[in-house]
Amino acid sequence: xxxxxxxxxEHPGADDERGADLLRLRSLCRSVFPPEPDEAxxxxxxxxxxxxxxxxxxxxxxxxxxxxxxxxTAAAVILASLLTRSLWKTSVPxxxxxxxxxxxxxxxxxxxxxxxxxxxxARDVAALVVGEPPxxxxxxxxxxxxxxxxxxxxxxxxxxxxRLEPGEEVPMFVSAAAVELPDDGPQK
Amino acid sequence: xxxLIAPCPHGASDEQLLACHAAGHxxxxxxxxxxxxxxxxxxxxxLLGHEADALDAVQxxxxxxxxxxHGFQGRSSFKTWLLRVVSNAALDLGRQxxxxxxxxxxxxxxxxxxxxxxxxxxxxxxxLERADLRHQLExxxxxxxxxxxxxxxxxxxxxxxxxxxxxxxxxxxxxxxSRLFYARQKLRSFLSxxxxx
Numbered sequence: 557x558x559x560x561x562x563x564x565x566e567h568p569g570a571d572d573e574r575g576a577d578l579l580r581l582r583s584l585c586r587s588v589f590p591p592e593p594d595e596a597x598x599x600x601x602x603x604x605x606x607x608x609x610x611x612x613x614x615x616x617x618x619x620x621x622x623x624x625x626x627x628x629t630a631a632a633v634i635l636a637s638l639l640t641r642s643l644w645k646t647s648v649p650x651x652x653x654x655x656x657x658x659x660x661x662x663x664x665x666x667x668x669x670x671x672x673x674x675x676x677x678a679r680d681v682a683a684l685v686v687g688e689p690p691x692x693x694x695x696x697x698x699x700x701x702x703x704x705x706x707x708x709x710x711x712x713x714x715x716x717x718x719r720l721e722p723g724e725e726v727p728m729f730v731s732a733a734a735v736e737l738p739d740d741g742p743q744k
Numbered sequence: 745x746x747x748l749i750a751p752c753p754h755g756a757s758d759e760q761l762l763a764c765h766a767a768g769h770x771x772x773x774x775x776x777x778x779x780x781x782x783x784x785x786x787x788x789x790x791l792l793g794h795e796a797d798a799l800d801a802v803q804x805x806x807x808x809x810x811x812x813x814h815g816f817q818g819r820s821s822f823k824t825w826l827l828r829v830v831s832n833a834a835l836d837l838g839r840q841x842x843x844x845x846x847x848x849x850x851x852x853x854x855x856x857x858x859x860x861x862x863x864x865x866x867x868x869x870x871x872l873e874r875a876d877l878r879h880q881l882e883x884x885x886x887x888x889x890x891x892x893x894x895x896x897x898x899x900x901x902x903x904x905x906x907x908x909x910x911x912x913x914x915x916x917x918x919x920x921x922s923r924l925f926y927a928r929q930k931l932r933s934f935l936s937x938x939x940x941x
Contacts, residue, residue: 577928578899585790585900588878592785593799601803602777608807610770 758822762813777806780823784830786901791834791893793882801837805830820911827902828912831894884931895923896931 593601710717752764752772758779764772781802788801809816809829816825885893891913898909906924910917 577932578924581896581928581931582900582903584877585881588874588881589786589901590789590795590878592782593795597799598777598781601781601799602774604803605777605806605810606770606773609773609810 762822765810766813773810776822780826783823783902784826787827787831787897788834790885790897790901791831792838797837797841798834801830801834804833804837808833820908823902824904824908824912827898827904831898831902831912835890835894884933887930888927892923892927892930895920896927899924 708717752769753760756764756772756775758776761772761776765776784802784805785798788805789795789798792798792801805826809822809826812829816822885896888896895909895913898904898912899906902909904912906917906920909920913920
């Protein structure tokens with residue numbers, strides 16, 4: 557349905573590198589395509605299609621009628637073997653079918669709304685990028701009421717505790733305090 | 745009592761042609777075939793790398809697409825439906841025939857590029873360059889997984905949009921974009937070689 561394609565689909569990401577690469581690859585594919593069959597080959601092919609679709613076999617019939625016969629025969633053999641087995645009440649173990657190996661399947665691309673960060677290790681903060689870089693909009697800082705300290709642990713390297721200072725003009729300020737606290741210091 | 749069949753309008757849409765075909769118009773199938781034989785062949789060829797195999801896949805695809813129209817039900821365009829069936833037929837055929845690894849008869853084999861260059865010294869340089877590029881592209885495509893390859897071929901040779909590819913492969917647009925992203929990454933070397941030509 558070419559009429560309802562939107563522009564971004566017709567020229568996916570034409571402004572970015574990815575879309576440009578894909579469009580270049582598409583045009584390169586066109587430019588290096590081998591010669592196509594001649595008209596006689598096409599007409600032969602069309603005649604075969606007509607023979608299968610419009611022929612005496614009728615519409616909806618398979619192009620390979622032998623397959624139907626083979627399928628019916630196979631079904632009859634399977635049915636007969638099942639009946640025989642049920643009559644004889646044999647208990648031959650049937651090996652479970654081996655699952656076919658799956659083709660390599662890349663993960664679908666997640667949308668921003670699909671992701672909810674529940675928790676993360678503080679050491680991974682540097683690896684987290686939220687939003688679509690580069691940031692072009694206004695940076696919005698968290699307000700004091702947006703922050704809730706659930707747990708505070710001693711820094712494994714310095715041995716110090718962090719201290720939360722709400723401040724008055726500055727939205728929030730967290731600094732490491734060189735205060736020696738008991739070993740079981742503030743936990744909540 | 746003879747049955748009167750209404751004439752199929754000139755310049756009919758695909759849907760009208762399918763209706764005419766269902767009503768018994770032989771020419772309707774001719775027109776559908778003429779419209780889509782080229783993209784169908786290109787998709788099949790790119791997946792199989794062999795002309796005779798590609799023609800078999802096109803034949804199988806047209807027959808299945810027209811005899812299994814109940815699976816189509818107008819949810820997508822006929823072209824999308826046809827290319828889905830043709831590409832699946834091509835992949836099935838490739839598996840049955842041990843996949844000829846997209847080596848066409850006119851494309852130079854591994855290590856034969858230089859000799860092909862010598863053999864074609866009296867030919868037009870442009871033709872040689874095209875054959876080399878075609879070979880490079882076929883090698884690059886061979887490095888893709890089957891679904892990535894099918895997705896890329898439907899995009900590049902079938903000229904389907906993301907949405908149409910998603911319909912053809914019965915998956916989400918996000919997955920199509922993901923597959924094309926991986927395909928693009930793997931084919932970038934081909935692009936850079938192309939830039940160096």
